[in-house]
Amino acid sequence: MDAIGLYIHIPFCKSKCPYCDFYSGKGNYEKYKNYTEILIDKIRYWSQQVENSVKSIYFGGGTPSVLGSELLSKILFEIKNNFIIESNAEITVEINPDTGKTIDFKLLKDAGFNRISIGMQSAVQNELDELGRIHSANDAKITVIRAKEAGINNISLDLMMGIPHQTLNSLKESIDFCAGCGVTHISSYLLKIEKGTRFYATRDKLELPDEDMQAEFYLFAVDYLKSLGYEQYEISNFAKNGFESKHNINYWKCGEYIGIGPSAHSFFKGKRFFYGRSFSDFEKNTTTFDCDGGNEEEFIMLSLRLKSGLVFEEYKEKFRHSVSLHLLRKIHRYADAGFMEIDSQRAFFTPKGFLVSNTIISDLI
The missing domain is CATH 1.10.10.920 (Arc Repressor Mutant, subunit A)
Incomplete structure (x- = not known):
């Protein structure tokens, strides 16, 4: 029986970025605590449906780090208490640089988290402003340093291409920043204007690079990242040798996984299904069949x-x-x-x- 992945969706953010179409909203500590209890209930439910061992766990969002180290650790404890977790399992949590300045990485490490993914997007302040990000490049650097000091060395940084007013020089500056932080993994992807986002509503006014320029950004990033020791292993992902994301590779290898949280998708026992984009669907444990998978x-x-x-x-x-x-x-x-x-x-x-x-x-x- 093949091992599976687990995805945990944390649907909260301090603020909504204008390009983001993921399911998320604002919360407070009471909401975070209530959601944690609902998550734990569903974790226990799914553990009764799954006999497979788990080879990767990924906390995504939203911004998982807004929950804080104690609630994140509590959720992971329940997962480890209810599922069979492989000894070398990759356990990732997404961190926003704004919350990364204060989160207790030692507590996360002790709980079992061994990989973090930092949503930086750019190291250039005017590009961060364009994207509505609430952090600076220095916040991202501090987050990397604090995670390493706690003993978490498997670290990924997100990097966006095709940002309004971006140039090849500013992209190079961001890549150099990532490499200078000594991270093991970089996700570098082109900005997409998705329906329902603020960017979509103002798309005619955005000064975006044209398709030829976007292609130039992408091809430059592939070559330059390779020269810095980051080998491309997927369309948008680059890693030092041995630090490819096990969780993502499981997706691309048609491996099975369970997604827990509103809007989370699953592929299990040959079926693809998902929770709706609402708390109430999730609380009622209502999933919708999508299609047969793995053909x-x-x-x-x-x-x-x-x-x-x-x-x-x-x-x-x-x-x-x-x-x-x-x-x-x-x-x-x-x-x-x-x-x-x-x-x-x-x-x-x-x-x-x-x-x-x-x-x-x-x-x-």
Whole structure:
């Protein structure tokens, strides 16, 4: 029986960023305590449905760190008390640099957290202002230092590309900042204007880089991060050797996971389902079936998000037959155009191919 991942959604933020479409809102300590009790109830429920061991736990949001170290530790204690957690499990919590200045990292480390992901987005103040962030680059640096002092050395920083008024020089400045902090992982992704966000409402007034400039940002980041020792392993993720996110790789490898919290998605026993974007649905434990998961098309689509790509032997082992000649012919055409590479073992995107991967994958499957 394969080990699974656990995702815990913390739907609270001090303020809502204008680009964010994740389910979150403002809270206070009473709300945080009440939500913690509801979470614990659902953790106990799901532990009765799951016999699998757990290989990764990820606290996302929202801003999980607004709960504070004691409530986060209490939630993790309940998970460890109710699920079979593998001894080398990766246990991540997202931290906002604003709360990272005060949170007790020693308490988090003692509770079992061994990885943190810091939502920095940029090291350039005017870009942070554009994004509505309530922290400075120095706050992020302090957060990294405090986490390391507590013994948590597996640290990721988020970096956004395509921010209004961003330049190649300012992107380089942010990348240099991340490398200078000595973090082990960097998530670097292009800004998307999502429906329902404040940026979407004002999209015609935003001075955003055009598609050619965004492509230049992305290709520069891939090359420059590699020169600094951060190898790309997924479209938007780069890591020092051995520090790739186990939790994220489980998603892209079509591994199963349980998501607990309003708006959280799950893939378990071949089914994809989710909680609605409301506290009441979550409190009532109401989930909605999405679709069957893990079929051939989904496996190809998710595998190709990884730099390792579609490994033919893995595909054959899972589906009991080889990749079709029709698919291979299509891949060869994209390889000839420089968007993919293919050999006897696997097919994968080049950095140029990753930029248009959604379009290519739609054609392939």
